[in-house]
Amino acid sequence: MESAVRLRAAVTLLGRFPALAGVDLDISPGEIVLLKGPNGAGKTTLLRLCAGLCSLASGQGWVLGHDLNEERRMVRRRVALLGHRTGLYDDLTVAENVSFWAQAAGASRQDVDEAMERLSLTGRLADTRVGRLSAGQRRRASIASLVVRRPELWLLDEPHAGLDQQSRDTVDTLVRGAAAAGATVVLATHELERIAVLEPRVVSVVGGMVRTADESADPQNQNNPSDAEDDRRVS
Structure with a gap:
């Protein structure tokens, strides 16, 4: 299997x-890493x-079969990143933002409605401009914009940040569902x-290198905080 x-x-x-200083890593389809x-x-x-x-x-890299040295644009069409930035347009409403990403991915209006309902973004909140949302509401809108695209690879950086308990549980359910449907999920938190x-x-990352890639998630032995590298440093 590729x-x-x-x-x-x-x-x-x-x-x-x-x-990144010489990373060797393999992630299989359907894994949560x-x-x-x-x-x-x-x-x-x-x-x-x-x-x-x-x-x-x-070095070399392939994501979903695409060569990172030659086909990075192809990669972007099949993956979705939830980063520190929202990826939303402040002057558009929540519904308009989610619909924008849905159209880009060829998703339907029903997909939009389902994603917004899953993230509790219905009613008046759907018609609220993103610039007026709280941090938690923005995060939920970002997650809905990811979900509606149905990416083959989910890349999540601190996915629970700013969310209440109910929304955190929703994220966990979405991650499980995505992996069960065959998508791959890689997250940092x-x-x-x-x-x-x-x-x-x-997968342990230390000094820009992968040190181990076969541990189980035991919170008793994993107390390192996540990094918060500034996206703006990357050109």
Whole structure:
């Protein structure tokens, strides 16, 4: 079976700094994978590389069969990244934002309605401009915009950030459902006890390199916080 993600000696630079310094990694279709590591370890950069948003300075990489050295645009059509930025337009309503991403992915109006209902974005909230939303509401709108695209690879950076308990449970349900349907989920978070219920494979990222890739998610042995690398540093 072809890997969903395959990296060999992958190096990615932020300026002149090697944020990824020779990563070897294989992720199979349908897996849920947790990236574990301290602040600045390279987890966010690894997610962005898999999203086709970072280039390889050296090494090789394939995402969903696409060569990261030659086909990054093709990768972007099949994956979705939930990052620190919302990916939303402040002057559009919630419904307009979700519909925009749905149209880009060829999703239906029914898909839009279902995604917004799952994230409790119906009623007056649907017609509210994103610029007027709370942080938690923005996060839910971002997740709905991801869900409606039905990506083959979900890349989630702190997916529970800013959410209430009900919304966090919804995210977990969505992740399980995506993996059960054959999508691959790669996430980075410091909320290890919560993520443990998803039973992910744990990949440790230290100093821009993958140290281990076969651990189970045991919160008693995983107390490193997630990094919060600034997306703006990546050109």
